[in-house]
Amino acid sequence: MKRKIQKLGSSTLAVTLPAEWAREQDLQKGDELVVQRDESSGSLLVVPDTPAETEATATIDAASLDSESVQRAILAQYVLGRQLIEVESDGPIQPAVFDAITEIERQLMGLGVVEEGIDTVAIRCSVDPGDFELPTLMDRLWRTEATMRSEAVESLLEADDDLAERAIDRQRQVEKLFYLFLRLVFTTYRNPRLNESVGLETGFPLIGYRSVAQDVVLMAGAARELAEVVIDTDDFALDEETREHLTAAATALDDVATATRNAVTTPTATATTAGREALATLEACADRAQEHLETARPEPILALQRVLLTLRRSAGHAEDSLDVATHFAFRSAHAVETKDF
Incomplete structure (x- = not known):
């Protein structure tokens, strides 16, 4: 809907509120609104000081x-x-x-x-x-996914079905943390006064954080698929050379996940660059592993191909989070300046 700007007094500009929205929020003359500005786009978020119960x-x-x-x-x-x-x-x-x-x-x-x-x-x-801070909850989500991925990779390298089952069982905890995270995001978005209580200065990074949390859940899903390869494949075992290639790729993925986490937590140009470099290293490791699979044709070849694709997919989700971190870095550091000539 469109609203026409009106002038009140010599310098004050004002717009009216939609009557239907005001009724839904039980707003009366004299009630206060919270107006929050997006530092990057200049758009405004307007919500009641006390949301309707x-x-x-x-x-x-x-x-x-x-x-x-x-x-x-x-x-x-x-x-x-x-x-x-x-x-x-x-x-x-x-x-x-x-x-x-x-x-x-x-x-x-x-x-x-x-x-x-x-x-x-x-x-x-x-x-x-007020019981949780979003950065702390995000950290718990990251750590749980990292543990799940570590267990899945170890079960792959050691052909350990029990460890694979343990990794799969851990996905429930990842989802529980994710849904709690979403609850806090939506609650805070409707009530910007909660920003400080959940550990944020403003509410506008909320959508970015939600995207990052979703990527973590998708990485946990990839870890589950790695564990399922072990369980679904009879007599799963790796020869030494194949083991070395997959270990290198998995280690590189760990580095990507850590670098991405650092870039989201502390969004700077340096941190995001480190994340991009870690992604390049992972891609090189994955390419060498792919070349080995095509040349040596180790068994079980189809399962190993699935493993490699899953590692790449997990890195892709981390890259999506790195894109969010890059956006945060530009906003916080003003890395790009424009001047009129």
């Missing part, structure tokens, strides 16, 4: 949804920051729906059933944005 509760109609859809609906409302989620039906809730609620309760941090009846279930989330 009605957003804290959501109701899900279980009568019109199957058990999987109920799970997805609960997850969506959790991410959106709802404090109370009520699952209701016009008749008895089916056992499969109760089971789905129990399962999603275990998957999401701070979520718990507080009331259960024949036709209704009330679920409350005890997570408060």
